Amino acid sequence: DAGVTQSPTHLIKTRGQHVTLRCSPISGHKSVSWYQQVLGQGPQFIFQYYEKEERGRGNFPDRFSARQFPNYSSELNVNALLLGDSALYLCASSLDGTANEKLFFGSGTQLSVL
Amino acid sequence: SQKIEQNSEALNIQEGKTATLTCNYTNYSPAYLQWYRQDPGRGPVFLLLIRENEKEKRKERLKVTFDTTLKQSLFHITASQPADSATYLCALLVSGGYNKLIFGAGTRLAVHP
Numbered sequence: 001d002a003g004v005t006q007s008p009t010h011l012i013k014t015r016g017q018h019v020t021l022r023c024s025p026i027s028g029h030k031s032v033s034w035y036q037q038v039l040g041q042g043p044q045f046i047f048q049y050y051e052k053e054e055r056g057r058g059n060f061p062d063r064f065s066a067r068q069f070p071n072y073s074s075e076l077n078v079n080a081l082l083l084g085d086s087a088l089y090l091c092a093s094s095l096d097g098t099a100n101e102k103l104f105f106g107s108g109t110q111l112s113v114l
Numbered sequence: 115s116q117k118i119e120q121n122s123e124a125l126n127i128q129e130g131k132t133a134t135l136t137c138n139y140t141n142y143s144p145a146y147l148q149w150y151r152q153d154p155g156r157g158p159v160f161l162l163l164i165r166e167n168e169k170e171k172r173k174e175r176l177k178v179t180f181d182t183t184l185k186q187s188l189f190h191i192t193a194s195q196p197a198d199s200a201t202y203l204c205a206l207l208v209s210g211g212y213n214k215l216i217f218g219a220g221t222r223l224a225v226h227p
Contacts, residue, residue: 004157031213033214035217040219041219042205042219042220044217045215055212056212092157094213097212097213098212099145099146099207099212099213100145100163100165100207101213102160102163103158103160103215104160105150105157105158105159107156107157108157
């Protein structure tokens with residue numbers, strides 16, 4: 001069975017541009033979460049979606065947005081990129097997104113903002 | 115302020131020994147605590163989950179303890195192997211109805227032959 005897949009694996013953008021990152025969860029998983037991981041730090045929660053509805057949002061500016069599609073895949077959008085947005089963006093899926101579930105992470109998208 | 119602290123320095127141990135990693139937290143009341151393994155360039159991989167009312171959890175060579183009074187979790191790998199070399203992340207889940215994990219910065223473990 002395929003795990004969580006993310007695309008692209010690497011991306012280089014310049015300041016002010018917009019980026020869209022994509023995630024396909026494990027088959028049967030209805031919840032998708034997004035995390036940002038800056039080098040040397042742990043992942044930081046951005047969003048969680050379940051059944052196309054936003055269930056939770058972390059402390060990120062409105063430049064960050066996301067959505068979940070009927071097939072449970074998800075997109076993360078970041079507008080007006082800043083140098084500080086350079087990071088590994090991780091997508092994680094789980095069955096229902098409830099509190100006691102483990103997360104299955106993809107390998108991430110490495111975003112570099114120049 | 116709320117903090118999760120893991121040893122920032124790498125832990126170097128000899129093959130066959132027990133590795134013990136520490137996770138301390140302040141100003142949180144987590145319902146669950148999880149441990150993940152992360153290899154370079156990869157996403158975290160789930161290892162163990164322990165609930166606030168559990169003291170200890172085991173899985174093969176792995177053991178986790180959770181002391182809500184000390185606000186500390188210990189993660190043990192017995193009979194360590196070079197293949198155990200990775201960064202280990204602890205993550206708290208604070209009750210809120212959904213699955214938002216708060217991660218520590220991780221501890222890098224290096225097991226030498």
